[in-house]
Amino acid sequence: MTDVNDLPERRRMPFNRQAQHDAKRIAILSQAARLFNGKGSRATTLQDIAASLGLTKTSLYYYVKTKEELIYQCYMAALDRQHQSLDAIERAHTQPFDRLSAFLIQQFHNWSAAVSGHESHQAALLEIASLKSPHRQTVEGRYVALFKRLRGFVHEGMSDGSLRQCDATSTTRAILGSVDWVFHWLHDVPADQVGVIAQQAIEIIGHGLYAGDHDYTHVHGIAPIDADLPVPGFNRDEQNRLKQEAFYKAGTWFFNRKGFNGASLDEIADYLNVSKGAFYYHIRNKEDLLYQCYNYSLDILAHVYDRAEAGDGSGMQKIEQTSRQIFYIQNSNLGPLIRYNTITALPKERRKRILARTDAINDRFVEFIHLGMEDGSIRRINPMVARNLLAGAINASMEITLWRRVDDVDRAALDYFDVFYNGILNRTDSRMEIRQ
Secondary structure (H helix, E strand, C coil), X not given: CCCHHHCHHHXXXXXXXXXXXXXXXXXXXXXXXXHHHHHCCCCCXXXXXXXXXXXXXXXXXXXXXXXXXXXXXXXXXXXXXXXXXXXXXXXXXXXXXXXXXXXXXXXXXXXXXXXXXXXXXXXXXXXXXXXXXXXXXXXXXXXXXXXXXXXXXXXXXXXXXXXXXXXXXXXXXXXXXXXXXXXXXXXXXXXXXXHHHHHHHHHHHHHCCECCXXXXXXXXXXXXXXXXXXXXXXXXXXXXXXXXHHHHHHHHHHHHHHHHHHCCHXXXXXXXXXXXXHHHHHCCCHHHHHHHHHHXXXXXXXXXHHHHHHCCCCHHHHHHHHHHHHHHHHCCCCCCCCCHHHHXXXXXXXXXXXXXXXXXXXXXXXXXXXXXXXXXXXXXXXHHHHHXXXXXXXXXXXXXHHCCCCCXXXXXXXXXXXXXXXXXXXXXXXXXXXXX
C-alpha cells in the first residue's frame, strides 16, 4: 500500500511540514555558504545569517546550534552535491575526458547559477582544517572519496589510451586545485562569458600551454631558490629579522594546518621554544601574525618572479621555472608559503590589500605567457584563464606528501604541473584537433 506522504504532489504541498523544513534548511545553508565564501566564517555570525534571511536567531537555532555545526553542514552539502553531479556525469558520459570536462564545467555552472539565483550557493572548502573532530574527519573522508572518483577517470583514460600517461594522483590534485578558486576570480567575468571561460579552461587542461607537437622537455639544473637569499649576519637588526622570519614560517605552518580559528599563538610560541613575552614583543596578535605571514609569502613569490624575469629562456621556460621553484619552497624546509584558505579571516581592508598584491604578482604569469606566445613556446590561449588555473594549482600544492610518496621534491613538481605544460590528452591527437 502506498504511503500518501510519498506522493510527489503531497511532498510539494505548502502544508507539508517536512517540505517546509527542508526548504528552509536549504535556504539557510545557501545563505551561510554565500556569506562564508565572501566574508569568511570568522566575520560571519549566526545573527548575520538569520537577519539576512528574515529569521530570528532563535529560529535559526532550531536548525543549527553553533557556527561550527553550520560550517560542517555547509561543507557536507557542497560535497554531497559534487558527488551527485558525478553520479549524473557517469550516467551521461562514458569517455574519461568527457567526464572530467563535464565535472569542470559543473564547477563554473555552480557559481554562475548561484549568483543568478537559479541554484543555491555552495561553500568553498576553505576551512576544513579548523573543524573539530569528528566533523573534520567526516568532511575529509567525503573529499577524499570525491578525489578518488576523479582520479579513477584519469586511470581509465590512461588504460584505454585516450589520456596521456602521467602521475594520476598529482594530475588529479593539480586539476582540483586549479578550479578551487573559481568562486573568487569569476567575479570579474561577465555572466554571459562564464561558459566561454569554462571551455577555455578545459582546453588548457586538455592540451596544455606548450606549443610543440611533442611533450615539453623540462629545463634541467634550475638553481635552488635559496642560492641568492640573504646570508644571516651578526648584527641586531639581522637577528631580529631572522626571529621574525621564524615566527612567520611557524605561523604559516600552523595556519595552513589548523586554520585561523584552530591556530593558537601560545602553541606557536611553545613550538618555537620562546617565552610568551619574547613572542609578543614581535607579534601583537593572531590577526597581525596572519597578515604578516601573507606579506612574507608574497615577498618570497616576488623574489621568485624577479629571478625568472631577469634570467634567460622562453616564456614557457619561465613559467616552468617559477612553478617548480614555488612548489619546491612550499614542500621543503624553505617553506611553507601561506595557503589562501585563511584569507577570509583577515578584515576586509587588509584582505583587499593582500588580494591586490597577490593579483599583481600573479599578473607576472600573464607577462610570461604573453612572452611565450610571442616566442612560439606557448600556444594562443587566454592568458588570464591560464594564470588563474596555475595560481589555484600552486595554492593547492602544499603538502603533496599527504597525497603521494615524494622521494624527490623537484620530480614531484614536474609531475604536478605536467598537466599544464602538456595537457591531459595525447599530444599528437590534441595537435591535430587544434589545427582543424
